[in-house]
Amino acid sequence: MKKIGIVLLMLFLASYTYAQDDYARTSPAQNPKPKAQGPSFTDKLFFGGGVELNFGNDVTVLGLLPMVGYRATERLQIGAMITYRYIEYKNLNYSANFWGLAPFSRYLIYRGLFAHVEYETLYGDWNGNDNPFFVNSFFVGGGYMIPVGRNGFASVYLLYNVIDSEYSIYSNPVIRINFGLGF
Numbered sequence: 001m002k003k004i005g006i007v008l009l010m011l012f013l014a015s016y017t018y019a020q021d022d023y024a025r026t027s028p029a030q031n032p033k034p035k036a037q038g039p040s041f042t043d044k045l046f047f048g049g050g051v052e053l054n055f056g057n058d059v060t061v062l063g064l065l066p067m068v069g070y071r072a073t074e075r076l077q078i079g080a081m082i083t084y085r086y087i088e089y090k091n092l093n094y095s096a097n098f099w100g101l102a103p104f105s106r107y108l109i110y111r112g113l114f115a116h117v118e119y120e121t122l123y124g125d126w127n128g129n130d131n132p133f134f135v136n137s138f139f140v141g142g143g144y145m146i147p148v149g150r151n152g153f154a155s156v157y158l159l160y161n162v163i164d165s166e167y168s169i170y171s172n173p174v175i176r177i178n179f180g181l182g183f
Contacts, residue, residue, distance in 0.1 A: 044071040048153070048180015049081065060088040061169065067180065069106075077106040083120065087169060098124035098169075112145045116157060122169075135167045139174065154179050 045068065052063030062085065069079025081102040088095035100122035107115045118139040125132045141159035148154050157176040161168065 045069070046071065046077070046079075046153075046180055048155075048178050050176060050178040052085065058089065058091050060086075060090070062086045065102075065178070067178065069104075075108040077108070079104055079106075081118075081120075083122065085122070085124075085169070096125045098122045108145075109142075112147075113142065114145060115142045116140070116159065118159070135165055136163055137161045137165075137168060137170060138163045141173070143176075148179070152179070152181050 047066075047068055049064070049066040052061055052065065054061035064084045065081050067079060067081045069077050071077050081104065083098075083100040083102055085098045085100075086095065087098065100120055102118050102120035104116060104118035109115060116139070120137045120139065122135050122137075123132060124135075139159040139161055141157060143155050143157035143159075145153050145155045155176075155178045157174070157178070159174040159176065160172050161170045161174060
């Protein structure tokens with residue numbers, strides 16, 4: 001009887017070691033192991049923009065500037081703004097609509113402080129003769145980003161347009177304030 005108990009114990013241990021060996025030989029698809037996951041593509045996106053309101057004696061500017069961006073690294077952000085502006089020159093009795101695109105890159109330096117470069121091209125009727133054309137601006141500068149709530153931000157920019165054009169709507173320095181989600 002004692003011999004049967006020892007044989008059964010040996011068979012049990014043999015089957016147990018075989019099961020352990022079989023488990024180790026399974027493919028990763030059969031036995032997936034948890035992987036360390038970083039943020040997904042959508043987690044790295046941020047959205048925002050601004051509204052431009054400029055009411056002066058000679059010129060009125062109304063603008064919408066929606067923005068989408070991507071955090072390429074912990075410090076580097078890239079993105080683009082689609083721009084729309086309505087401009088009215090009161091002393092010239094002239095108004096026009098302008099559309100544009102402004103890709104940008106932003107590098108976070110330290111605790112909300114960032115460097116910013118942006119290339120904007122605007123399309124519109126710049127001289128009032130129904131002959132629309134493009135006007136380009138290249139901004140360099142920086143700003144400061146402040147977290148607002150759990151996932152929002154507010155940014156203030158101080159930029160300088162390094163392309164001097166007679167049709168530019170900007171006078172240096174350009175000060176901008178934006179708000180967004182996805183900080």
